[in-house]
Amino acid sequence: MTTIFAFDTATSVATCALVRDGELLGERLCEAKTILAAADELTRAAGIAPAGIDALVVGTGPGSFTSIRIGLATARGLGLALGIPAAGVSTLHAFAGGQAVIDARRGEVFTTGPAVGRPEELDVDGRTLVGDGAIRYRDLFEAAGAEIPPDGDPAHLPAASRLVAHATAYAPADELEPVYLRAPDAKPSR
Numbered sequence: 289m290t291t292i293f294a295f296d297t298a299t300s301v302a303t304c305a306l307v308r309d310g311e312l313l314g315e316r317l318c319e320a321k322t323i324l325a326a327a328d329e330l331t332r333a334a335g336i337a338p339a340g341i342d343a344l345v346v347g348t349g350p351g352s353f354t355s356i357r358i359g360l361a362t363a364r365g366l367g368l369a370l371g372i373p374a375a376g377v378s379t380l381h382a383f384a385g386g387q388a389v390i391d392a393r394r395g396e397v398f399t400t401g402p403a404v405g406r407p408e409e410l411d412v413d414g415r416t417l418v419g420d421g422a423i424r425y426r427d428l429f430e431a432a433g434a435e436i437p438p439d440g441d442p443a444h445l446p447a448a449s450r451l452v453a454h455a456t457a458y459a460p461a462d463e464l465e466p467v468y469l470r471a472p473d474a475k476p477s478r
Contacts, residue, residue, distance in 0.1 A: 290342045292455075293330070293366070294448040295323055297359035298351025298379040299390055300420050305448035306330045306341075312449050320355045323362055341366075344374035345455045347448070349467035350398035351379050351390055356466045367461025375455035376464040378402060382450050385443035386416030386435075389425075392470075397421035404469040408432075418443040 291313075295304035297320035304326045305315040313334040316326040331338060346363040349356040367374045380388040380402055389410075390398040397407050398421070407425040413433035422429060422436045423444055429436060437443045 291336060291340055292343050292345055292452055293327060293341045294345035294451045294455075295327070295359065295362070296347025296379050296382050296446055296448050296451060297323055297355045297362070298347050298349045299355070299382075299446055300352075301445055302326075302355070302359075303382060303446045303448040304330060305452070306334050306336070307449055307452050308334075310452075315447060315449055317445060320352075320358045323358070338370060341370060341372060343372050343458055344461060345448075345451045346374060346376055346461075346464065347379035347382055347446070347451055348376040348464060349379050350392070350402050350404065350469045353468060353470075356468065360464055360466055363461045363464060372461075373458035374461035374464055375458045377451040377454045378467060379446065381454045382446035382448060383418050383443070384447070384450060385437065385441075386418040386422075387412075389417045389419045389421035389429075391419075391421040391424050397425065398469060402467055402469060419446075420444065 291308045302318050302320045306313040314330045318326040346359050363374050392398045398404050412429050416435045426436050
């Protein structure tokens with residue numbers, strides 16, 4: 289049996305899941321800063337000790353710079369502490385039901401490619417869009433011919449369990465690379 293702890297912290301809503309041999313044992317939505325508490329809840333509810341986790345799957349972005357760093361640091365810490373491998377998967381795979389559009393702030397969105405751009409530049413005619421970026425720019429996207437589920441639809445929320453199906457290469461967690469798409473706002477001082 290293979291038990292995988294999957295999680296993503298890159299968007300406005302963090303998500304984590306425990307999956308054993310393809311079966312979802314539990315899933316939680318939380319804030320990025322509480323991902324370890326959510327992991328503890330999941331493993332306790334499933335009756336699994338941390339040593340019973342065989343691998344990690346973590347969302348690598350795109351998304352918030354700080355939130356991506358939280359996720360990768362958590363993966364590296366858990367991977368090292370538990371001696372288990374990890375796989376990095378694009379955060380965009382955590383969404384189902386349409387093309388993921390994540391609010392990138394600054395009047396931009398992250399979407400498939402992965403790419404960052406202004407929402408009015410996307411060709412969305414005839415497409416279903418999901419995610420917090422789809423909600424934020426609903427009027428613009430619908431005017432361009434896109435379909436967007438109602439704001440409360442679960443399709444707009446990431447689900448860590450979806451990342452597991454896209455995990456292909458497992459390696460030491462310290463080898464995971466983030467997908468930022470933009471330079472960080474913080475600059476080194478002189």
